[in-house]
Ligand SMILES: Nc1ncnc2c1ncn2[C@@H]1O[C@H](COP(=O)(O)OP(=O)(O)O)[C@@H](O)[C@H]1O
C-alpha cells in the first residue's frame with residue numbers, strides 16, 4: 001500500500017501515474033545526492049556545500065530553453081496586468097459595428113487605428129487579444145492554485161498518515177486519474193447551472209487535484225524514510241512538526257515544478273472549454289478560447305480571426321511548458337553539475 | 338517478549354553477565370544506583386521477507402551500559418549494529434519486523450512503552466546521532482531552529498527563550514561564531530560542523546544515554562579525530578553514557594570502557610577494552626585488530642584485513658557464521674552452533690567482569706596474529 005511504484009493494473013491512467021511518480025522520485029532523490037558528495041569529497045569535505053537551489057539556478061541562468069520560457073511568461077504576466085491601459089480601444093465596444101454587413105462583409109478588415117481589424121460584433125480585435133490575456137492568466141493561476149490546495153491536502157493526508165487513510169485517498173485519486181482529464185473537465189463544467197469563468201476554473205482545478213495529490217504523496221513517502229526525519233524522530237519531535245516542518249517543505253519541490261507545467265495545461269483546457277461554449281456565455285469580456293470558438297463560423301473567409309487567439313494560447317502555454325520542463329531538469333539531481 | 342522475570346538467560350548461562358544486577362531477577366524491574374542504566378536482554382530483530390524465511394538481523398543480543406560508561410558495539414557493515422540501535426530507540430519501521438527481548442532503561446522496558454511514552458523519552462533521556470551529518474539535518478530549516486526545536490520540545494521553552502541556549506550549545510560543541518551559524522542552513526556548514534551541530538542537538542537536554550551510530554564514518558580523517566575527542570570530552574563532562582557503534586576498532590581503542598564485538602547479528606566476543614586489545618580471543622576480533630594500522634609496525638608490513646565478506650556468512654543454526662572466513666576452523670565450526678560463554682581461559686583484569694566468547698577454537702593468549 002505504501003509502495004510508491006505505479007500500480008501493476010494498466011488502464012487509461014497508468015501512463016499518467018507512472019509519469020507523476022517518476023517526477024516524485026526525481027524530487028526525492030535529492031536526499032541521496034549529497035550522500036555521495038560527502039563520501040567522495042573526502043578531504044575537501046570542509047568546504048561549504050552548494051545548495052540544490054543555488055546550483056540549479058547556476059545552470060538555469062545559462063539555459064536557453066529556460067530563458068526563452070521565462071521571458072514569455074514574464075512578458076505575458078506583465079501584459080495581462082497592464083492590458084486595459086495599453087489596449088487602444090474598449091474591447092467590449094462595437095466601434096466598427098457600422099461596417100459589419102451580415103452577407104457581404106461580416107468581419108471589418110484592418111484600418112487606421114485598428115491594425116488587426118474588428119470581430120463579428122465590430123469590436124477591436126487587437127484590444128480583445130490584449131485584454132483577453134487577463135482571463136487566461138486568471139484561469140491559469142486560479143485553476144492551478146485550486147488544484148494545488150486540493151492536491152496538497154490530499155497528498156499530505158496520504159503521505160503523512162499512511163495506512164488506510166493513504167489507501168483510501170489513493171484509490172480516489174486513481175479513479176480520478178483514470179478518467180481522461182479533458183473529459184472530466186467538460187463533465188464538471190457542463191454540470192454547472194450557470195456557466196462562467198469560475199466554473200471553468202473550478203473544473204480545471206478539480207482535474208489537477210489528483211495529479212498534485214499523487215505527486216506530493218510520493219515525495220512525502222520518500223521524506224518519511226529520509227535520514228533527517230529519522231534524526232528528528234530520534235530527538236522526540238512530535239508528529240505534527242515532523243509532517244509540517246520536516247517532511248512537507250522538503251517534498252514540495254516536484255510539486256512546484258508540476259505547478260508551472262499545470263498552468264500551461266490549465267490555459268489550454270480553459271480555451272478548449274470556452275471554445276466548446278462551456279465557458280462564460282457573456283462574450284463582452286474577451287477570452288482567447290471563446291474568441292477561437294466564435295471564429296469557427298468565419299474560418300473559411302477570415303482565418304486570421306482564429307489564428308491570432310490560437311497563436312496567443314500556444315505561445316503562452318509553450319512559455320510555461322518550457323520553463324517548467326527546464327526547472328524540472330535543473331532540479332533533478334541526476335543531471336546535477 | 339519478557340524474559341527478564343526468569344533468570345537472565347537459559348541458553349547462555351553467563352552471557353548477559355555484564356553487571357552485578359543481572360543475576361538478581363528482581364533487579365531488572367527497578368532502577369537502583371548499582372544497576373545498569375541500559376540493559377539489553379536477548380534482543381532479537383526479525384525482518385519479514387516476501388516468500389522467504391524471516392531475516393534475523395539482530396540475534397539474541399544482550400549487553401549492559403552503566404551510567405557514565407562508554408560501551409562499544411563493533412562489527413563490519415551489515416552485522417546489525419544500526420538495527421540494534423534503532424530497536425533500542427524504538428525507531429524501526431512500524432511494519433515488516435518483530436522485535437523481541439527486553440530493553441530496560443533505568444528499569445523500564447522501552448519495548449513495552451507506548452509510542453507516545455517512548456517519544457517523550459527520545460531526545461530527553463536517550464539521544465542518538467547518525468552516520469551522515471548532512472542528510473541527518475533538515476535542509477530547509479536553519480541550524481538554530483533545529484537546535485531550539487529539541488529544547489522547545491522537551492524543556493517547554495519558547496523559541497525566543499530557547500535560542501540563547503541553542504547558541505550556548507553550539508559554542509560548547511566547538512562551532513565558531515555561533516550567532517552567525519544559528520541562522521545558517523545545513524548546506525552552508527562543513528561536514529564536521531554539521532556533525533557538531535547534531536551532537537549539540539542530541540545533548541541539548543542532557544540525556545543520560547547517547548547512542549552514536551558510526552558518527553565519524555562520513556567525515557574526513559582529521560575531522561574524525563576532532564569529533565571523537567569532542568564526544569569523549571562531552572560525555573565525560575556530563576556523565577552521559579555512550580554506546581559507540583563503529584566498524585573501526587581504532588575508534589574503540591581511544592574511547593570505550595567495554596567492547597561488544599558483533600558478527601552476523603550475534604555477539605561473538607565481549608571484554609573490557611584493555612583485555613580485548615591485549616588478548617583478542619575470537620578469530621574475528623583477532624583479524625579486526627590485525628587490520629588496524631599501527632605506528633609501531635615494521636615499515637612495509639601489509640595490513641591484513643579479515644578475508645572474505647559478509648556475503649560468505651553461513652546461517653548460525655548448526656554452524657558458526659564466521660567459519661567460512663575463519664583462519665583456524667575446526668570440524669565443530671560447521672556442525673555445532675557456538676554458544677556465548679564465559680571465557681575462563683583468558684586473563685581478566687582483577688576485579689573486572691568476566692569476558693564472554695562465542696567460539697569453538699579461540700585464539701590462545703600469545704598466539705595473536707600481530
Ligand atoms: N528495514 C529493513 N528491512 C530489511 N532488512 C533490513 C532493514 N534494515 C536493515 N536490514 C538488514 O539488517 C542487516 C543489518 O543491518 P544494519 O544494522 O544496518 O548493519 P550495520 O551493522 O552496518 O549497521 C543488514 O543485512 C540489512 O540488510
Ligand SMILES: [Mg+2]
Nearest residue numbers: 418419550551
Ligand atoms: Mg549501520
